[in-house]
Amino acid sequence: MNSLPTLQVLNLSMRFGGIQAIREVSFQVEEGELFALIGPNGAGKSTIFNCVNGLYKPTQGMILFQGEDITGLKSFRIAHKGIARTFQNIALFHHMTVLDNLLLGRNPYLHAGVLGGGFFFGKALREEIESRKDVEEIIDFLEIEGFRKKIVGSLPFGIQRRIELGRALAMKPKLLLLDEPVSGMNAEEREDMARFILDIKEELGTTVVLIDHDMGVVMDIADRIVVLNFGTKIAEGAPKQIAADPGVIQAYLGEERQ
């Protein structure tokens, strides 16, 4: 067991020109935790993900992954370290099959050279078989057997979300970042997704950070929650505490501050 927290965000700030997207936000995610970031639209949730994931370089602050400073590293390096994510507006290859999309998630584990890959022998062959086996386990886990050979673009939205999750899982991440995994879904799809997220935590032991503005699902499944509003952290705690927090109620239900 690693006693270091899986993710530490320290005094993180991000400014886009004149807009302060996040202001000195700090929080810490323990290993095996299901952690949620919530807040109204524009609160800076996705920006934090983009910083953790290396898409943005934060203006100020530090991000530690298992105690190691990863601030400002390139995205692919961060991915190789074991952080996978999904996107708010599904980023899959729409003209490829489900299987191919999932296999792409295995990229960090493929090391065969051009020659081996081209003639498909030795290491390349072994890796490919290994990858397919892992991907099949994910297919089984997410119950998408029926879609293996289907083109992603032709599938219903809820299923595409599941496939994106599958691709992230194919990286066998230590930390999984889920950006609004249930947005735009109907009640049944939402319930399914919530169950998969819980299964990921319990069966695979993966640490999960999820973003959502739908309080319902988050309150049901998260261990701990951080609430953001206009780029600042306004509350942190267990779902029950959060639900009773006057500041949070104000942010969600209170008058619009324009």
Next chain:
Amino acid sequence: MTSFPETLPGLLASNRQRFAGRTALREKELGVWKEVSWNEYYDHVKYCSLGFLALGLQKGDKVAILGDNCREWLYADLAAQAAGGTAVGVYPTNPPKQVEYVLDHSDSILVVVRDQEQADKVLEVKSRLPELRKIVVMDMKGLRHYRDPDTLSFSELESLGKEKDKASPGLFEELLGRTRPDDVALMVYTSGTTGPPKGAMLTHRNLVSLARGFSQVTEMKSEDQVVSYLPLSHIAERLVSLILALQVGYTVNFAESIDTVQESLYEIAPTVFVAVPRIWEKMHASIQIRMKDASRLKRMAYGIWIPLGRKMVDREIRGEAGSLGWTLLRTLGYWCLYRAILDKLGLLRVRVAISGSAPIAPDILKFYRALGLRISEVYGQTEGSGVSHIHHGNDTRIGSVGKPLPGVVCWLDEDGEILTRSPMVFAGYYKDPSATQAVRGDGWLHSGDVGVLGPEGYLTITDRKKAIIITSGGKNIAPSEIENRLKCSPYINEAVVIGDGRPYLTALIQIEYETVSQWAQDKNISFTTFKSLAQHPEVLELIDKEVQEANKEFSRVEGIKKFLLLDKQLDHDDEELTATLKVRRKSVETKFRDLIDSMYGRR
């Protein structure tokens, strides 16, 4: 060779001797087909059965099984029987309330569930089931952290059995020898279009006689392949995946999930295929839809060869002699079109095709026959072990359900009701002697269906006795014939004809969402949900055309004067359909009373 008792587990033991290392079952696991030999099949049943004993199962106890088809389903089924118990299949689509009803009514002491989804249903109602002792879960995914003290995994069950085997070797063989042909092997809960489900008790003698009779009149062999996909709690799939498999020794293949059946059919290319009319209709509709998007050449081939094929079938039915020309034409058609279609459906290798559990439209039968696939209709009741009549061999007379199985005597009552007597007639309904008395009190099994006996004992079913519509004009009409004709349309999923005590016939129609939405997209009709699609005036027009087309084939009084489109899909959950997706006519008529009245001008 040692002899084994005439029971299903007895057949398993003799198959282990006959076939040993040959493949008995096949299931797709992580995308790869995994095989189970008859030896392994036997061992699994053995350990599972001893595991049940370790959990306290005694002779006559009931074990419920709840979940989609898989290997463990069959292991548990046979294991319960081998231990002297009775297996009770529960439909995986049943909501918790109905699961509770079956578990409670059957006094099940153990329940074997497939996965978390089904386990949750049982856990939800467990506090109200005093008899229930343990829940065995085949796939523990998502459940490991529940730690319900009464829940164990299937592999834990088998380990219990292995321990028991070590402690007292030979116990299982002894148990096998103790099962008697008159023990109740299964209880099948009839989904019943009226009233709560009843548990029909079927004995080993019933089922073994059925297997013998059935295999005599169909050409099945141990090299055959079947795909198991209909719910195993229904007698039809139990017959195919368990009873006949034990008798004949063919291989049973399980699809990964219900969504991959089509794919699995294609991969396995079964040689024996049993389906309900709904599946045959769906495949037929899917071909028609795919034809619309096909290339011109393909559409042309379809346009030429299907009508030609139908013409050939009609000639055959009229008994006109085939000439060399027709044979040549048929062969040409096979290579030009029929073969390709059968291949796409995964039916290319099918030798024995069977349709049962509900009446099928003659038009659908003719379509498949044109492709070269002769579908045998079977007819029977759960109470008669599922099958009493079948088309023998190649003699597939369209419109008739064939002749009695060997051992079955069939008779028509004065009012035309079909009565049968055979070794397959069940032992009675569980805890319901009065209902038992009502259906087989006089020694004959009363089917509740009305039929006509033709020459050579060919039976033709008219309709359910209770469903016969008598219009206020006094005309007797069998609604199912009209409904089936309507359902031939690729755009119509379900039709309920109404008219009992009314001046004319009307129908409630549920559109086939997939095909109609495709049609709407082609026409640039915008819609958001099933409801908005069903309410669109152009859709109404489309269905009207289909209804008029169907009406042409019936006399004026039998025609549908008015119809309405349902703005919701009929559902098992809402109690409009049975678990086998048959319409509960009464429930639908009550639920849509206002709609129906509006078609007769009363509000």
